[in-house]
Amino acid sequence: MPRVRSNVAKLSASDQTLYWYNRAIHAMLQRPITDPTSWRYQAAIHGYPNVNDQTNTQDPLAVPGEQLPPTSEQQQFWGQCQHGSWFFQPWHRMYLYFFEQIVAAEVARLGGPPDWALPYWNYCDSSNPDARSLPVAFRNETLPDGSKNYLFVAARSEGCNEGAEIIPSSDVALNQVLPTPIFSQPPKGTIPQPGFGGTEISGAEHYGSFFYQYCVESQPHNHIHNDVGGPTGWMSDPDIAALDPIFWLHHANIDRLWEVWRNVDPATHLDPTSQTWLNTVTFQFHDVEGNVVTMHSAQVRDTRALGYIYDDISNPLAEPEHDTLGSALPKAEVRMPDAVPPELVGSTDTSFEVHDQPVHIKVPLTNPGAARNNLTTLSASDSAEARSATPQPRVLLQLENLTASAPTRSYYVYVNVPAGETPEQHPELRAGRVSPFGIAQASRTSTQHAGSGQTHTLDISDIYYRLFQQAGEDPNTISVTLVPVHDQNGAPITVGGVKLFFT
Amino acid sequence: MSLTLSPSVRRFFWAHPEWWGLALAALAWVALLALHALPQAAPPPAALDHVHMHGMPMGHSQTHVDVSFLGELLGWSLMVLAMMLPLTMTALQWVAFRSFRQRRHRSMLCFLAGFLVPWMVLGVVVAGLRMFTQGYGQLLPSAAFVLAALWMVMPPWRRARAACHRTMPLAPSGWKADRSCLHYGLLIGTPCVASCGPLMLACALSGHSLVAMLVGFALGLLERRSFRPPVRRLAAGALLLALWVLLPLGTGPV
Numbered sequence: 001m002p003r004v005r006s007n008v009a010k011l012s013a014s015d016q017t018l019y020w021y022n023r024a025i026h027a028m029l030q031r032p033i034t035d036p037t038s039w040r041y042q043a044a045i046h047g048y049p050n051v052n053d054q055t056n057t058q059d060p061l062a063v064p065g066e067q068l069p070p071t072s073e074q075q076q077f078w079g080q081c082q083h084g085s086w087f088f089q090p091w092h093r094m095y096l097y098f099f100e101q102i103v104a105a106e107v108a109r110l111g112g113p114p115d116w117a118l119p120y121w122n123y124c125d126s127s128n129p130d131a132r133s134l135p136v137a138f139r140n141e142t143l144p145d146g147s148k149n150y151l152f153v154a155a156r157s158e159g160c161n162e163g164a165e166i167i168p169s170s171d172v173a174l175n176q177v178l179p180t181p182i183f184s185q186p187p188k189g190t191i192p193q194p195g196f197g198g199t200e201i202s203g204a205e206h207y208g209s210f211f212y213q214y215c216v217e218s219q220p221h222n223h224i225h226n227d228v229g230g231p232t233g234w235m236s237d238p239d240i241a242a243l244d245p246i247f248w249l250h251h252a253n254i255d256r257l258w259e260v261w262r263n264v265d266p267a268t269h270l271d272p273t274s275q276t277w278l279n280t281v282t283f284q285f286h287d288v289e290g291n292v293v294t295m296h297s298a299q300v301r302d303t304r305a306l307g308y309i310y311d312d313i314s315n316p317l318a319e320p321e322h323d324t325l326g327s328a329l330p331k332a333e334v335r336m337p338d339a340v341p342p343e344l345v346g347s348t349d350t351s352f353e354v355h356d357q358p359v360h361i362k363v364p365l366t367n368p369g370a371a372r373n374n375l376t377t378l379s380a381s382d383s384a385e386a387r388s389a390t391p392q393p394r395v396l397l398q399l400e401n402l403t404a405s406a407p408t409r410s411y412y413v414y415v416n417v418p419a420g421e422t423p424e425q426h427p428e429l430r431a432g433r434v435s436p437f438g439i440a441q442a443s444r445t446s447t448q449h450a451g452s453g454q455t456h457t458l459d460i461s462d463i464y465y466r467l468f469q470q471a472g473e474d475p476n477t478i479s480v481t482l483v484p485v486h487d488q489n490g491a492p493i494t495v496g497g498v499k500l501f502f503t
Numbered sequence: 504m505s506l507t508l509s510p511s512v513r514r515f516f517w518a519h520p521e522w523w524g525l526a527l528a529a530l531a532w533v534a535l536l537a538l539h540a541l542p543q544a545a546p547p548p549a550a551l552d553h554v555h556m557h558g559m560p561m562g563h564s565q566t567h568v569d570v571s572f573l574g575e576l577l578g579w580s581l582m583v584l585a586m587m588l589p590l591t592m593t594a595l596q597w598v599a600f601r602s603f604r605q606r607r608h609r610s611m612l613c614f615l616a617g618f619l620v621p622w623m624v625l626g627v628v629v630a631g632l633r634m635f636t637q638g639y640g641q642l643l644p645s646a647a648f649v650l651a652a653l654w655m656v657m658p659p660w661r662r663a664r665a666a667c668h669r670t671m672p673l674a675p676s677g678w679k680a681d682r683s684c685l686h687y688g689l690l691i692g693t694p695c696v697a698s699c700g701p702l703m704l705a706c707a708l709s710g711h712s713l714v715a716m717l718v719g720f721a722l723g724l725l726e727r728r729s730f731r732p733p734v735r736r737l738a739a740g741a742l743l744l745a746l747w748v749l750l751p752l753g754t755g756p757v
Binding site for chain 2: 189209347348401447449499
């Protein structure tokens, strides 16, 4: 029988899943960090300060004078998480698979159930008003009997451990993520393209630089990391995020969403068939016995083959093409043929910093009407009939080369907020949200990173056409407003530039 | 009469504004091949130089050339264009698509100018080095390939090659745009010299051996495919070249 991963919010009062998780964590924390089955070694596989990266982060559980694994072992097994690419889902599935086996073995050794399975935190559940608050068992420093609660971590966002709603439901909505039948696409003219699983790349990359708004990694994954951790908590920093026990329930949900996505329409929502994704690129882990195991993505497509299933992989969207903000033009009609490359139509010419206050930026446009005509002509076939039916280009806003010295806050992005009014008065002008999880790692040159920071791409087609097409002409300028999501202090972000593309 | 391109051809040039970068690299390869195809008495790129036959160490005869500085610099330039330009296509695309359509090619030219500056600085050093090292036989290029292999397993090499994937924001128009493209070229070219320079130096010391250049180019492509390159395979490739150049046919004029 496969293990069943269950929704943590629906565990009964008598359920002991989290009790045994707590005890297993305690046991794993006792093991030295040189033991691949220890809590800290497992967390270091995702990231560890100053292995493959140089950041300001320190290991919060470091013991002075303790022995770490040899440098060669650290470089081979630590800091291996895959972000910003189509390896995000398969790598984390492998990671959770071995982690769950290690925890389950410890639970069994302690006298718990032999079929212990990692629960998941379904913050996307819009029917549960408490779904976006940290699960109760993780909030208190001590258990009812006064003993230490190992599910508790103090370094979380303000209000998180008090049970506050950490994120609005709109920020974890799946209505733009699940309907797309594309798992991954290569970038088009260096611009990331829509796809559930992230951007197609040719090899492993610890922390990619390019994020598209509507892939599962950007939303909800990155948002949850930043909102649980806040600007300075563990969950906001990839180098220490997996030390927080909630990390694993968060990623179990992300892993579940892969199954949900495939279940939206098994005929169209298909995994990549590229050999690069399936077999060529491999990753190494330690199994429950501490043996080195090499895996590739083809081995983790079927959770049953891995010995686990989820209790619920139903499609949560009543209407697959539902759009919360409304749409002047349906996305399917906006989209241009794949062969048409992007065209730059607007750009800032200097970088700027964002801190804890909203920032307004003007982006001058250069003849967008001509650019659209060019794209339309280029995309059309030679027949006049077909040309007249050619769709409008997609409008993409790119915040490029975001850099910061430390993990920091998320920002909402608004377009053309009227002068004298606040962004909050205009939810219809919100283009999306940028959560720069991993920005500090991406901002420094290391053996695994170029130091370019992160580039986030948002699809603002709906807003653009709603604002300007009905007026009958393109603008000369658009304004972009960045509004910090969190009030807490955090490192400032340098935005290299803001660009607008038609594609 | 105006030239009208078919929609598919127009789409290709639109989608691949960097096409002429690859074409330039292809031309450089053609030039290198042509120089190698010249009569044996004038092996490339020192076909421009004076050729003599000398008895060489290790008991076999070896073509030896009195190399000229300018001939070496020309050979180096062709080698850089042939081997390094194809590795910059992603960066070139970055420049093209982050420029307004009207100035895409100008931006790419500025980028390439910046990219080639550090390579040509190294080229001057290498050409000078060749003036002093001619006549040392195959041991020198072989040792250079061994050093290139060793360099590939060292952390600074990994850091340098990671930096080759860097991107930066580019100004959209005017002199600021030219400056930022030039700057970006330098930003990519400098770590590119740091990561691939030793291998390129070894190729140059091998007398621009065609086999060495082709294998070196293949290693470059293999290295550039991923952030986690197959370091052992790359180093093994360089070591094989170290052995190859010890063979009688392994080198050009040394």
